[in-house]
Amino acid sequence: MKKFLLAYNPVSGDAMFKKKLDDIINQFQSRDCIIMPYRTKKESFDPFFANCVRNVNADGIIAAGGDGTLHKIINMTLKENLDVPVGIIPSGTSNDFASHLGIDAKFDEYINSIITGKTQYVDVGSIGDEYFINVISAGMMTGVAHEVDTRLKNTFGKLAYYFRGLGELPRFRGLDFTIEADGEIIKEKIFFVLVVNSPVVASFKNISMDAKINDGKLDMILLKQCNIPELMKIVADTVAGKTSFDNKNIIYKQASYFKFSCPDRVESDLDGELGPILPLEIHTISNKLKMFVL
Incomplete structure (x- = not known):
């Protein structure tokens, strides 16, 4: 009989997952599996988590929440060298990686895949001792995800991020970035930069059509400083799923290593969670994480 640890975030998304918990447990029990709920904590690292996984000899970990919850679970799994696959029950405000899958x-069908053990190794990015599964960003707009009130996120969902982002437009200014991508040096005045693992970011499904989660590379999308009409055109194309890397204000690179630096104090964002201050180095770790897939 298989056993799975269900690590759920009690405040993720609309904070209603707790009411779905019994149904999730029933779905696994009806398939002759044991599901063990584990309530995640606010802290980024919880040593009790690894002890639970080992002591119950879990066949897998299921992260129930959004991208931030998945980020936390993956970091605890990899840092504790837990050799078990990770699955996702999307229930957060933003569920980009689950959407890509x-x-x-x-x-x-996905629950059946978990129970039957259908897995795939995927790449992850690393910055120092921190991992990310889907995206790192830096520049203007990076702080939006951390500044939106939890109540607004629970009420308006992803719209809360977009409203907050629109409010930032009048304060946009170019930042002097130096970027290294597999040895190539790029110096530009930019608004922001993304490095993605999958093509789904901020619920936009075609940010980078060439992005693959198991190709050993990450995809960088850099937005140069431009005027507001040019910026709005890029935003409109992105919303429509028509991001064009031929645009003069966008630089696109695939690489396994990036380095970002800027003379200003610039925060980064990892999978929607607050990341380190620049400068930072990004490494791709190929086939690092085993995940349940369809």
Whole structure:
């Protein structure tokens, strides 16, 4: 009989996952599996988590929450060298990596995949001793995800991020960035930069059509300083799923190593969570994490 640790975030998304917990447990028990709920804590690292996984001899870990919850679970899994696959039950405000895997549309099928052990190794990015699964960003707009009130996120969902982002536009200014991408040096005045693992970021599904989660590379999308009409055109194209890397204000690179530096104090964001201050070095770790997939 298989056993799974269900690590859920009690305040993720609309904070209603607790009411779905019994149904999730029933779905696994009806398939002759044991599901053990584990309530995640606010702290980024919880040593009790690894002890639970080892002591119950779990066949897998299931992260129930959004991208931030997945980020936390993956970091604890990798830092503690837990050799078990990770699955996702998307229930957060933002569920980009789960969306890329197609979990929402085929949830019952995905549960069967977890139980039967259908897995795939995927790449992760690393900055020092911190891992990220989907995206790192830096520049203007980076702080939006951390500044939106939890109550607004629970009420308006992803719209809360977009409203907050629009409010930042009048304060946009260019930042002098130096970027290294596998040895190539780029110096530009930019608004912001993304480095992505999957093509889904901020619920936009085609940020980078060439991005793959198991190719040993990450995809950088850099937005140069430009005027507001040019910026709004790029935003409109992105919303429509038509991001064009031929645009003169966008630089696109695939690489396994990046380095960002800027004379200003610039924060980074890892999977929607507050990241380190620049400068920073980003490494791709190929096939680092085993995940349950459809």
